[in-house]
Amino acid sequence: MKNTEKTKIFGANLFYILPLAFLSGMTNGVLGAGGGIILVFMLAHFLKNREEGAKEAFAVSCVAVLAFSTVSCLSYTGKGTFGFLDAAPYLLPALIGGLIGALVLHRINTVWLKKIFAVLLIYGGIRMIL
16 A cells, blocks of 8 residues: 555545634634534545435535534633533433434435535525624
């Protein structure tokens, strides 16, 4: 195996992935959201030649967002900005929704998955502007 093959993930060189992953984590930490969006676009680009590339991109971004969110949560809690009790009412519904979403991901047509994602991005963007 060549050295260049060892430094590739999803067919992309780490030189490209690491800065984008850093940007994704920083965006999520600063804005509390958005890191997953950057990851989905990045991974969708690198996985575009795979049959299930879009679904892999969404699934991998979920795992990464879990890490981003955990670090951000610990940081905010340590600074006194956020308390566990503030988020408690949202945890169980979010966990149930995440589980159901993970279970149905493989049943959703990739074209529809992309359209749903685009609509949510547009809706969220408009809401943030207004």
